Amino acid sequence: xxxxxxxxxxxxxxxxxxxxxxxxxxxxxxxxxxxxxxxxxxxxxxxxxxxxxxxxxxxxxxxxxxxxxxxxxxxxxxxxxxxxxxxxxxxxxxxxxxxxxxxxxxxxxxxxxxxxxxxxxxxxxxxxxxxxxxxxxxxxxxxxxxxxxxxxxxxxxxxxxxxxxxxxxxxxxxxxxxxxxxxxxxxxxxxxxxxxxxxxxxxxxxxxxxxxxxxxxxxxxx
Amino acid sequence: xxxxxxxxxxxxxxxxxxxxxxxxxxxxxxxxxxxxxxxxxxxxxxxxxxxxxxxxxxxxxxxxxxxxxxxxxxxxxxxxxxxxxxxxxxxxxxxxxxxxxxxxxxxxxxxxxxxxxxxxxxxxxxxxxxxxxxxxxxxxxxxxxxxxxxxxxxxxxxxxxxxxxxxxxxxxxxxxxxxxxxxxxxxxxxxxxxxxxxxxxxxxxxxxxxxxxxxxxxxxxxxxxxxxxxxxxxxxxxxxxxxxxxxxxxxxxxxxxxxxxxxxxxxxxxxxxxxxxxxxxxxxxxxxxxxxxxxxxxxxxxxxxxxxxxxxxxxxxxxxxxxxxxxxxxxxxxxxxxxxxxxxxxxxxxxxxxxxxxxxxxxxxxxxxxxxxxxxxxxxxxxxxxxxxxxxxxxxxxxxxxxxxxxxxxxxxxxxxxxxxxxxxxxxxxxxxxxxxxxxxxxxxxxxxxxxxxxxxxxxxxxxxxxxxxxxxxxxxxxxxxxxxxxx
Numbered sequence: 001x002x003x004x005x006x007x008x009x010x011x012x013x014x015x016x017x018x019x020x021x022x023x024x025x026x027x028x029x030x031x032x033x034x035x036x037x038x039x040x041x042x043x044x045x046x047x048x049x050x051x052x053x054x055x056x057x058x059x060x061x062x063x064x065x066x067x068x069x070x071x072x073x074x075x076x077x078x079x080x081x082x083x084x085x086x087x088x089x090x091x092x093x094x095x096x097x098x099x100x101x102x103x104x105x106x107x108x109x110x111x112x113x114x115x116x117x118x119x120x121x122x123x124x125x126x127x128x129x130x131x132x133x134x135x136x137x138x139x140x141x142x143x144x145x146x147x148x149x150x151x152x153x154x155x156x157x158x159x160x161x162x163x164x165x166x167x168x169x170x171x172x173x174x175x176x177x178x179x180x181x182x183x184x185x186x187x188x189x190x191x192x193x194x195x196x197x198x199x200x201x202x203x204x205x206x207x208x209x210x211x212x213x214x215x216x217x218x219x220x221x222x
Numbered sequence: 223x224x225x226x227x228x229x230x231x232x233x234x235x236x237x238x239x240x241x242x243x244x245x246x247x248x249x250x251x252x253x254x255x256x257x258x259x260x261x262x263x264x265x266x267x268x269x270x271x272x273x274x275x276x277x278x279x280x281x282x283x284x285x286x287x288x289x290x291x292x293x294x295x296x297x298x299x300x301x302x303x304x305x306x307x308x309x310x311x312x313x314x315x316x317x318x319x320x321x322x323x324x325x326x327x328x329x330x331x332x333x334x335x336x337x338x339x340x341x342x343x344x345x346x347x348x349x350x351x352x353x354x355x356x357x358x359x360x361x362x363x364x365x366x367x368x369x370x371x372x373x374x375x376x377x378x379x380x381x382x383x384x385x386x387x388x389x390x391x392x393x394x395x396x397x398x399x400x401x402x403x404x405x406x407x408x409x410x411x412x413x414x415x416x417x418x419x420x421x422x423x424x425x426x427x428x429x430x431x432x433x434x435x436x437x438x439x440x441x442x443x444x445x446x447x448x449x450x451x452x453x454x455x456x457x458x459x460x461x462x463x464x465x466x467x468x469x470x471x472x473x474x475x476x477x478x479x480x481x482x483x484x485x486x487x488x489x490x491x492x493x494x495x496x497x498x499x500x501x502x503x504x505x506x507x508x509x510x511x512x513x514x515x516x517x518x519x520x521x522x523x524x525x526x527x528x529x530x531x532x533x534x535x536x537x538x539x540x541x542x543x544x545x546x547x548x549x550x551x552x553x554x555x556x557x558x559x560x561x562x563x564x565x566x567x568x569x570x571x572x573x574x575x576x577x578x579x580x581x582x583x584x585x586x587x588x589x590x591x592x593x594x595x596x597x598x599x600x601x602x603x604x605x606x607x608x609x610x611x612x613x614x615x616x617x618x619x620x621x622x623x624x625x626x627x628x629x630x631x632x633x634x635x636x637x638x639x640x641x642x643x644x645x646x647x648x649x650x651x652x653x654x655x656x657x658x659x660x661x662x663x664x665x666x667x668x669x670x671x672x673x674x675x676x677x678x679x680x681x682x683x684x685x686x687x688x689x690x691x692x693x694x695x696x697x698x699x700x701x702x703x704x705x706x707x708x709x710x
């Protein structure tokens with residue numbers, strides 16, 4: 001019945017393509033015409049938080065942590081309000097994860113402090129004795145990449161109309177101004193709350209270690 | 223399938239991929255055993271500083287296995303068997319043969335950069351699509367060259383009707399191309415910000431829920447078009463060849479093929495059950511996952527029935543053992559998947575170790591077993607030597623089967639235990655366990671899983687030794703064996 005098709009590779013390939021593309025057309029496209037809109041009051045990530053998100057990606061936290069609270073009582077009791085689509089409107093990429101070797105982090109900013117995070121990332125066992133999470137001490141030494149994060153903010157402002165202010169401009173001078181006037185004070189606030197002298201000294205010298213950016217990001221997750 | 227005595231086939235490209243399959247197999251599974259052990263014994267996270275943590279190594283494990291080991295096995299099988307089923311030798315097509323070698327070179331370059339970038343933590347962070355945009359472009363080039371080669375060989379074919387394996391290779395090419403392109407749409411930040419920051423950094427075209435939808439449309443169907451479709455292409459060629467039996471049913475293969483093509487794509491939504499994607503998509507994901515049992519079992523049953531009346535070969539030939547068990551694991555895995563895709567089951571299973579358990583009965587039992595069988599079937603033909611040791615193959619089979627069983631049984635128990643503990647409430651309706659309780663309880667299962675993985679790795683090392691000895695020291699063959707592979 002299909003013998004003729006198997007002798008006609010071109011039509012065969014076209015047939016396969018139509019059949020496999022069909023589901024995408026029906027399932028994916030409608031969702032895109034109705035793209036996820038931000039919930040009321042949602043603020044885009046600051047540049048420091050974006051740099052923290054890069055640390056989150058770089059050390060691949062999603063290997064073990066989700067950012068998706070499902071609508072079950074057991075989950076809302078444990079993590080807080082279930083997740084809404086509009087909360088992810090500025091997440092590029094999405095960081096839901098697919099495995100909870102550790103707990104969900106979508107609202108971790110509600111119930112952990114910078115101080116707690118600092119201790120936890122330095123030595124997880126110091127706050128959770130049975131933890132199997134490794135320590136991430138290198139984050140206290142490596143510097144966060146604010147410039148790339150700033151480039152990302154410029155890009156999403158330009159391409160996707162993400163509502164950033166006039167302080168996000170495509171130039172090196174604008175970045176340096178932003179770094180001094182916005183990013184550093186924000187980092188200083190986190191560093192003070194962390195109660196870690198070395199980190200505080202670094203920020204006071206104008207350098208922002210990865211851990212400060214990461215905690216800024218985690219604090220944003222509420 | 224007719225005798226191919228008239229044509230002299232050129233296996234030079236196939237041989238290159240055979241070696242990389244062996245090497246990436248060892249590397250990928252060694253990392254796998256290490257990260258499995260890290261979950262049981264966290265001190266193992268500190269062997270290589272910031273580059274040795276579970277989180278940094280896990281994508282290295284998945285990528286080396288998917289794009290290293292599996293793609294190598296697929297390409298070796300393709301460049302070996304496409305010549306034969308199309309009745310055209312690569313020696314007759316010098317340009318395509320050279321292009322195929324260039325394609326292999328591009329593969330090595332991409333693999334090297336992928337390993338370096340993942341080790342450094344340069345990642346787009348989407349699972350199985352971690353490559354940043356420069357690597358994405360390289361991979362698209364690689365894939366397009368494969369398509370050119372495939373269709374050039376088809377164009378030059380003497381056998382007019384495309385054999386079943388070719389259907390699946392064509393589908394693999396088209397499916398991965400479509401999914402990969404759409405999922406990796408990203409904007410390079412360097413060029414939009416007037417040259418700020420790292421040049422290789424990019425930001426996804428899609429945000430939040432949309433991004434998740436496209437990612438799992440890819441994530442699930444990468445499983446379809448890398449771990450299923452081309453592996454079915456392999457078994458449709460190698461099982462009849464090794465056993466000397468004709469494929470049981472043409473109609474069943476037809477039904478399974480078109481069924482699989484149509485249904486698989488819909489099922490991606492089952493990765494996003496109870497998430498913020500629209501409810502109807504979740505339901506479609508569930509429903510089509512269950513329908514997917516039909517075409518999946520169609521292929522597997524077709525393979526098992528191909529052995530009808532010849533089951534004695536199962537005891538006599540270890541390669542038949544590998545392939546029959548591969549079909550069986552394919553059935554297990556494609557029944558388990560739909561069960562997990564039922565919404566109420568998924569509520570317990572999602573985010574737990576049952577998911578990696580499911581993945582691994584598929585990849586260890588089905589994909590890797592099929593790749594081993596294919597490599598060992600090709601080796602005597604490509605190297606013109608007898609397989610070095612039958613007893614080593616037999617031992618490998620039983621050690622690895624034990625490993626797989628330990629792996630998935632322990633992960634079943636671990637996953638369901640954890641899923642139930644997360645939701646357990648006491649008589650007042652309060653949560654009974656803190657999160658860490660649900661981690662500590664898993665220690666014995668993580669240990670068993672690591673042991674299972676280690677057994678499997680030992681099998682891979684035995685295989686590598688056997689393969690190396692076959693290629694270099696096996697008894698020379700005067701004539702190409704027609705069906706059953708000769709082994710000492």
